[in-house]
Amino acid sequence: MKSMPGDVTRLTEALVFAADAHRNQRRKGAAQEPYINHLIEVLDIVARSSRGANSEVLVAAILHDVVEDTPLSYDDVAKTFGPRVATIVRENSDDMSLPKDERRRARMAAMPHKSTEARIVKMADVISNLRAVAVSPPAGWGADRKLGYLEGCRQLIDAGRGADQVL
């Protein structure tokens, strides 16, 4: 059998890694989708973006929540997928030891300083999260809560706008 190109096996390895790391997690939506659905969607959005099509950013898209939401660390990601991927993941990982408001402030403050790759992944994450709120909102979320979430996303994207030009 003909062997698969390296980039493809790197992606499939990342999918297996993420599926295992997030195996006990579900999305917050009423439909409680398996967490991997979100990661595949973020991968798909990045893959379709004109600047997303390199293996580092595609692998980072799959792994973007692994440090924030599972016990795995930067080093665990770096050991298997290298420091570039691990850094993009870390750039998009909130410090979950901070209170929610501070986390939000830190997320906004970090946006202009992120690498281009990290911002591509973050934007794809936001698109996927907004879609989830539209299609399968968490139980009990009324219109105000959804609009508040949309506004938070808008501010986050605004905070990173134009960052490429300053680099």
Ligand code: ZN
């Ligand atoms: Zn995410």
